[in-house]
Amino acid sequence: MGLTKRQQEILDFIRKQVRTHGVSPSVREICHHFGLKGPAGVHRILKVLEQQGYITSIPGKKRTWRPAGGAGRSMPVLGNIAAGIPIDAQEDLVEELPVDTALFGSDDCFGLLVKGDSMVDLHIMDGDIAIIRPCHQVEHGNVAAVMVQGVLPEATLKTVKFHEDGIELHAANPLYEPLTFLGDEARRVQIIGKLAGIIRRNR
Amino acid sequence: MGLTKRQQEILDFIRKQVRTHGVSPSVREICHHFGLKGPAGVHRILKVLEQQGYITSIPGKKRTWRPAGGAGRSMPVLGNIAAGIPIDAQEDLVEELPVDTALFGSDDCFGLLVKGDSMVDLHIMDGDIAIIRPCHQVEHGNVAAVMVQGVLPEATLKTVKFHEDGIELHAANPLYEPLTFLGDEARRVQIIGKLAGIIRRNR
DNA sequence: TTGAAATATGAACAAATGTTCACTACCATT
DNA sequence: AATGGTAGTGAACATTTGTTCATATTTCAA
Structure with a gap:
């Protein structure tokens, strides 16, 4: 089956950010966008999205959470x-x-x-x-x-x-x-x- | 007039990195690629390239040095x-x-x-x-x-x-x-x- | 109700990284 | 030789940021 509501929201946010700004959002920027207090929750969801193949990251490196298929802006x-x-x-x-x-x-x-x-x-x-x-x-x-x-x-x-x-x-x-x-x-x-x-x- | 040899090299490297990896290189990654010891020199050149309009960054944010015209991969x-x-x-x-x-x-x-x-x-x-x-x-x-x-x-x-x-x-x-x-x-x-x-x- | 799954919070640590400063080295022009 | 632009070194600082842990809260179906 598909993604949870939150998971989908976060995936959409990342895609939109990358599409418009050309830079991946940091975990805390995602938190802030959804009014969350700590990065922990979002981080867990990112892990899930990664396992499902929707996004990728270079572990430990900053701002490397990005859509899997290809980063960058799109149309x-x-x-x-x-x-x-x-x-x-x-x-x-x-x-x-x-x-x-x-x-x-x-x-x-x-x-x-x-x-x-x-x-x-x-x-x-x-x-x-x-x-x-x-x-x-x-x-x-x-x-x-x-x-x-x-x-x-x-x-x-x-x-x-x-x-x-x-x-x-x-x-x-x-x-x-x-x-x-x-x-x-x-x-x-x-x-x-x-x-x-x-x-x-x-x- | 154009860019210095080093400036051009660094600009090309950033473009190539973004093109292939979809993520901007960090200042130290650029240093490492050219075998330099500290980030200071590269950072000064980045400032120059920024002033010339070739690249952009969000001050203080990690990995936001990227080609100005548009981030993302290119051809x-x-x-x-x-x-x-x-x-x-x-x-x-x-x-x-x-x-x-x-x-x-x-x-x-x-x-x-x-x-x-x-x-x-x-x-x-x-x-x-x-x-x-x-x-x-x-x-x-x-x-x-x-x-x-x-x-x-x-x-x-x-x-x-x-x-x-x-x-x-x-x-x-x-x-x-x-x-x-x-x-x-x-x-x-x-x-x-x-x-x-x-x-x-x-x- | 009850329990599992999904979410959220708070706190804290360790790295990665941007940025600055002072100083030295090189190179071409005057 | 003096000068000015460009580059490289070393060191240090402050943030940003990824990551983890333990614990609380919500959601939702059995």
Whole structure:
């Protein structure tokens, strides 16, 4: 079976600390975060997590308790986005990439799994991970992850074009017709974020 | 102006340690690596590197001296490869990507800056970073970084095809003619490594 | 209720480690 | 030779921090 509530909390805290600060927390910093008085309790839990294979340390060395699979900052990859920008949504999380979000210019960047060939003209392929930098507005011609209420069930990559009277969403593939939203219709278009990059892994 | 020899050595060591171990070295570990007796000298240099913006630390906290731009493991990106696999070649190093090499399956992966449109059919664009996993042999049809003595001045991405009597190197672009090497000629083809992935950053 | 497992507390020890200071050595330039 | 920047040595101090032990408290299922 899985982990205890406390064990999970502590594991999450370590991961989050390493992800954001790039430095492992000390045992006492973990204590302080949970309002505990002494390091003993946390230390025992660390031992448990180590035995389960979740974390590692170099015995005796300071600040070496860190996630096992690989230390360092990371970036979440989402399978799809159903509503709004997922802040801490665990549901659609496909994996954590061992990549510093700084690589793509912003701390809140995240990956979005690309499905289908709709962006093939931009050399983005099925299975690629599109890196999205969250924002609410884009310029004419930018590629962005967008959602359209009632039309696109999940966030999709489109080239966004603005006209006097509306918004046009283009797939980068001649096989797909552009979507046009005129007047009030345009309000249904929700910008998730701008395309900041691509990561592809060959099988 | 740049850094002193010692300063550069220490900076490189810190980067390498963080890259491979995921944990910052302690001041004394740095001393030991260079055969120094006391931590004082190194500490002074660390201060210099900090002031220059290369590294950061949380004053007083243990093991918090780490590369400034982003902690965690990283992967070197090379502009071009003139001869053999560059183990520690600093010359052609374009930058360090804050990406764990584990993402692409092997510790010795490195990035190679893609120039030109010769791989456009594989959806690899000018400016992309091709991730190369070093190896000496590839299978028929694999995409690899190759060099050809006297023909290709630097490592280039090609689709490698084997025939009864030789090797054919194809660019993934109809505008480029494939290169054919028959018989003994084939020995001039040197495989640098296999294409493991792509990282693209949009401007 | 009862008992085992998980947690928390308090105290204390030993190491690891950052940091500082004074002094010496080397090296290139003036 | 004098000077100034960079480096190395030795010693010492103060914290941070991992680790352990014994004991109390909570939780939760049998």
